[in-house]
Amino acid sequence: MMTKLPSVPLANTDCLYIDGKWVPPHSSALIDVVDSTSELVYYSVPDADVDDIDRAIAAARQAFDEGPWPRLSHAERAQVLLDIADAVEARIDDIVEIWPRETGILASSVPGVMREVIDAYRYYAGLAKSFPFQEEVTPTNGARFGMIVKEPVGVVGAIIPWNAPMGLIAFKVAPALLAGCTVVIKSSPEAPGAGYIMAEIADQLGIPAGVLNVVTADRAASERLVSDPRVDKISFTGSTEVGKRIGSILGGRIARSSLELGGKSPAIVLDDFDIAEAAHTIASAECFLSGQICASLTRIIVSEERHGEMVKALADEFDRVVIGDPYDPQVTLGPLASDRQRDRVENYIEIGIREGATLAYGGGRPSHLDRGWFVEPTVFGNVSETSRIAQEEIFGPVLAVTPARDLTDAVRIANATEFGLNAAVFTHDSKKVFDIARRLHSGTVGQNGNRVDFGIGFGGFKRSGIGREGGVAGLQAYLENKTVVLDAPPE
Known part of the structure; x- marks a missing residue:
């Protein structure tokens, strides 16, 4: 049995990633990530508080309302997804070093799972060409021309569980980014490594400020992400009990949600x-x-x-x-x-x-x-x-x-x-x-x-959740249909 752990292959574990920068946390509180095999502390990360969550939401909101990301073409955003896929592929060895210590998965299983993660980014990049973001329709009210335009839902809070964080980040972030959304990733305290890797990739690629923000927080501070009216949609994977709480908060402000919950x-x-x-x-x-x-x-x-x-x-x-x-x-x-x-x-x-x-x-x-x-x-x-x-x-x-x-x-x-x-x-x-x-x-x-x-679509009936992740349905979850009725076709 090991008695000493190797160094963690992450560069900025003393910071949060907000608005395109590594920033010090507002609070001095830390979360210790404990190796599941040795019970030794592997590394520590800041425990984001309400002020930190506030900063991340503000950055994502400004990036959506005023930044370039939603105004890029789908092809331009797809190229960023392809770049992310390549960058994730280059970090597989680091993920093998981190993920088993956080959750107990066999190291030998990680490369196969990561293949699916990489493919997810490339799959959604491919939808930039094949998905009908604009569809011509025939009006029924006597007008001459109609369209359905599929537009990004807005600011997304992606709440990630600890068991399979790289995959679940991919199936939330890839379609959200392709759609034109901006994202706040809230990593779990047990397994924040995947979020930090994604933050390092965003920094490395120069993704516009505020488009992808990464914080780690426990439940109390995380609730600010759910309750804040500046967040248009929450995508949550986790227990049914927590999903019920999130759903009740979102219902109170008529916010959008995707809830992938428990199973038996x-x-x-x-x-x-x-x-x-x-x-x-x-x-x-x-x-x-x-x-x-x-x-x-x-x-x-x-x-x-x-x-x-x-x-x-x-x-x-x-x-x-x-x-x-x-x-x-x-x-x-x-x-x-x-x-x-x-x-x-x-x-x-x-x-x-x-x-x-x-x-x-x-x-x-x-x-x-x-x-x-x-x-x-x-x-x-x-x-x-x-x-x-x-x-x-x-x-x-x-x-x-x-x-x-x-x-x-x-x-x-x-x-x-x-x-x-x-x-x-x-x-x-x-x-x-x-x-x-x-x-x-x-x-x-x-x-x-x-x-x-997940390539076709994944989600549940009854108390196993609302909505689907993966496949075309996983992209539709980050889009709103806008009906446009005109007197003549636009040139």
């Missing part, structure tokens, strides 16, 4: 699908980022006759998991992001036991690791559909297996939560999957695994 996603395993194959797919995916993924398939629904077989197969898969340092190439499961997150997961494991579910594997801390926020991958069987571990998001490597009488019962159980983010159906019959998908209340339904696809 089901995997229905039909009787024609091999149990061992399903267990391998589900258990392997649950090890990614230590299960700290909102779209994880954590509720496994299987016929009563095959329930025991499924529980055993998942336990066998988890028994082969190697837990430890995310930089060790032999390790397949790293730590959780924080002591608070590990406490949460352990608390839910205790709840599952008290509720009468069968603890089939895991449930504790690895005996060979005396430091770090580690927890064993855990499987519960005989989980009641109404129990808390079947209804509430745990955000850790904990699977709950629930038996169903038949397919109708399985679909009912899958829909019997307040969430509707992701789902999967395991069968080789694609038509059957499609038929079942139409009955599932979920933003994504995939065949034989977690098929979440």
Whole structure:
């Protein structure tokens, strides 16, 4: 186990990035970023206060109202996105150095995930040519010519969670910038590194002042970003409880929002699908980022006759998991992001036991690791559909297996939560999957695994959120339709 951490590959961790400059914080308070494996402080950043948030909002507002950015062509803004993509690609080694220490993701997983991040900037740059920012329409009021012009929504507050910050920044910032918006990124206290890298890239590329501002703050100061009338839209990814609070504030001032919230996603395993194959797919995916993924398939629904077989197969898969340092190439499961997150997961494991579910594997801390926020991958069987571990998001490597009488019962159980983010159906019959998908209340339904696809669009039904990120819908979220009716076509 490491005892000394390498230097952090960031240059300005004592400042905030506001109005195109590295500026000292108003407050002297600091946020310590703790390495999730060693429990040592890796680096510290300023804890932005209300005055700092105020400065960032003012810079973004002025840049939108008076600066050049919204008045550039879409092609000019697209070129900046391509430059950002190249700059992010050049920083992959730095991200490998930072992200696993902040959240526990395996270092070996980072380059593959970053490929998707880089592609996101290039994808939205490509929409500058193909997306119809102006459309001719036929007026219905007797006028001769009409148009729908899609214009930027304005100043955007992008509130980023700690689990996958580079990707979530990309799917908020890339479409917002292409649309012509200006942005205040609010990074999470647990994982501010991605925000600092983006600030360094903005500085390096000379993006106009105020177009991209980056602060790190806890909840109290962050609420100013949500409540300030100078901010036209909030794009938030995080828990449903925080999303409810943000939505209530924005509702009071009729502000725009995109809310990508929690999940409790089901995997229905039909009787024609091999149990061992399903267990391998589900258990392997649950090890990614230590299960700290909102779209994880954590509720496994299987016929009563095959329930025991499924529980055993998942336990066998988890028994082969190697837990430890995310930089060790032999390790397949790293730590959780924080002591608070590990406490949460352990608390839910205790709840599952008290509720009468069968603890089939895991449930504790690895005996060979005396430091770090580690927890064993855990499987519960005989989980009641109404129990808390079947209804509430745990955000850790904990699977709950629930038996169903038949397919109708399985679909009912899958829909019997307040969430509707992701789902999967395991069968080789694609038509059957499609038929079942139409009955599932979920933003994504995939065949034989977690098929979440930000390139198409991602978001949820019910309390899993409002709006979509990724794809064309992800750009539309940062645009307002303006109807223009004329006596004659403009030259």
